Amino acid sequence: MELARAVADDPDLAAFYGANGLSPLFLGSENAPRRAALKAAIDSMPRHGIPSARYAPQTLSDRPAALSDEIAYARQAAKLLRDLTGGVLTPSSADPEIKREPHRPSIPDLLARLQQASDPATVFAEAAPRHPGYLALQEALAGREDLVVPADMPRAPEALWRVGMQGQGVVPLRARLEEIGFGSEAQDPTLYDMALSGAVAAYQRAAGLPDDGVAGPRTIAMLNGDGPSVEGVRRRAIIVALERLRWMAGEDLEARHVWVNIPEFSTTIVEGGQEVFRTRSVVGKDTSDMRTPEFSEMMSNLVVNPSWNVPRSIAVRDYLPKLRADRHAVSHLDVVDRGGRILSRDGIDFSQYTAANFPFRLRQKPSDDNALGAVKFIFPNPWNIYLHDTPTKHLFGTAVRAYSNGCIRIGDPVDLAHALLSRQTDDPDGVYARARDSGRETWLKLRPAVPVHLVYFTAWPDASGRVRLLDDIYGRDARIWQALQAEGAAAAD
Known part of the structure; x- marks a missing residue:
């Protein structure tokens, strides 16, 4: 009974x-x-990015004999x-815009498995995700992708180097890139050629820079070790x-699954x-009411020739002031x-309405200039977030x-529709085309529904397994890092 009382708080x-x-x-x-x-x-937890000290190893006796030792372990x-x-x-708790709720397994069940296992080490080893991305991130954290050039190199x-330019300054640029695994063959080491531009672009992707293949001041500063530590930024991400x-x-x-x-x-x-x-894709603007949230849901339908039911927040913020000034404004909306x-x-006397009491909805019929374009992709959720086409194609260049009101605009929406439909029909192009040609709003059910994961990874392995860094556009990673440090789950730089 003493043991029962001692663990009653857990x-x-x-x-x-x-x-x-x-x-x-x-x-x-x-x-x-x-x-x-x-x-x-x-001892192995630093491989997961978590300091061993979080688990107070100094409290675990080598020769446990008391009840307190059992409880500590x-x-x-x-x-x-x-x-x-x-x-x-x-x-x-780290950021309220992260709507994800982890599906945690039963800890009592895991402890029971630990008690029954012939090799208890396997229970701990199998607890962490086995996803290839997790393993690649662990390898990168262990330093197998070193982006730091030795200090004694020139x-x-x-x-500002571009393809076709030439000069002696290209020689140390090549040498520094080659030293950290981004080498390129060259007939003339002083020429900034296409191969060198490709090596620079690969380095930029790994370092979290725009991968334009142009060696400008920011890229060269990072290669020279100036400014913020590449490895420090990379390690946190x-x-x-x-x-x-x-x-x-x-x-x-x-x-x-669909991965956004x-x-x-x-x-x-x-x-x-x-x-x-x-x-x-185009995602939400970096404002408090437009940032795209993170969550997972099931995509159940495609809607071809969709109507746009204007979200209330947009209706009262963007359109009600115009209607109050002129009842015939924004005539493309019903x-x-x-x-x-x-x-x-x-x-209707729109002047009598405010954001608090506006009783109507605004809706745009299917059309070539509809805000949702030709198709939208629905995965029901409380935040009314979905994927959709858009007439503003220039933004993809x-x-x-980060320009939207929170939903995700798709650069190749018809191709995405074809790919999603390909599992349920031998003629996905034809199924889609017939729905589109009808001119009517048409719902196409996905069988089976497809999981959709809206995620936010500023560090992620590319097809080659090399971890690429991306900008923390909403500052969410910075808040998670602070929360991890507060929990003793991230070591100071």
């Missing part, structure tokens, strides 16, 4: 010990392998398993990315861990009552594509 430990008849998990010579496995797991085992299987943080002079993947440990990322990486401004389809489709009937504007 529901997981209370449930575990209550179910196993208060039998000790760590005391006794017979449990020495279990103690050793826990200590080895604690049990508390640290439960904490470590919680961290690996669902993350250290509650996502929304510096590259500040310049990787540690935060590992935590984000632990939040997703309960998701089946081997299954076919917000800071990459990209949307992909992934099957069996391999990317099979990619398109550019005014609709609660019953769905289109109303004549002549009978910009490097930083």
Whole structure:
């Protein structure tokens, strides 16, 4: 009963010990392998970006004999398993715009598995995500992608090098790139040729710079080790990315899914861990009411020739002031009552309405200039976020594509529709074309529904396995890093 009272403050430990008849998990010579496995797991936690000190290894006696020793081991085992299987943080506590809720496994069940395992080390080893991205991030954190050039190498002079330019300053630039694995063959080492531009672009991708292949002051400063530490920035981004993947440990990322990486401004389809489709995206503006949230849902339908039901927040913010000034303003939008009937504007005095009491909805019919374009992709969620086409195609030509009101605009929406429909029909192009040619709003059900993950990874491996860094466009990674430090789960630089 003393053990039961001692763990009453921890529901997981209370449930575990209550179910196993208060039998000790760590005391006794017979449990020495279990103690050793826990200590080895604690020692390995820096590979997951978490300092070993979080698990107070100094409190774990080498010769445990007292009840307090059993409890000390049990508390640290439960904490470590919680961290690996669902993350250290509650996502929304770091940033309320992160709507993700980790699907955490039962800690009492994991402790029971630890008690029954012939090799307890496997329970700890199998607790962390086995996703290829997680493993690549771990390798990068261990320093297998060194972006730091030795200090004794000649510096590259500040310049702005483009393909076709020539000069002696290209020689140390080439040498510094080659030293860290971004070499390129050259007949003339003083010529900034296409191969060197490609090597620069690869370095820029790895270092989180725009990958234009132009060696300008920012790129050269990073190569020279000036300004913020490339490795420090990279290390923080990787540690935060590992935590984000632990939040997703309960998701089946081997299954076919749509992956929207917000800071990459990209949307992909992934099957069996391999990317099979990619398109550019536009995401929400960096304002408090427009940033795209993070969550996962099931995409159930495509809507071809969609109507645009203007979100209330946009209707009262952007359009009501115009209607108050001129009832016939924004004529491309219908005014609709609660019953769905289109109303004549002549009978409405818009000046009497405010954002608080505006009783109507605004809706745009299907058309070539509809705000949703030709198709939208629906995955029902409380935030009314979806993927859609757009008539503003020029935005996809910009490097930083944070322009929307929160939804995700798709660069190649018809190709995305074809790819999604390809699992349920031999003629996805024809199915889509017939719906489009009808001119009517047409719902096409996806069978089966496809998981959609709206994610925010500023560090992520590319197809070659090299971890690429991206800008923290919303500042979310910075807030997660601060929260991890506050929890003792991220070592100071």
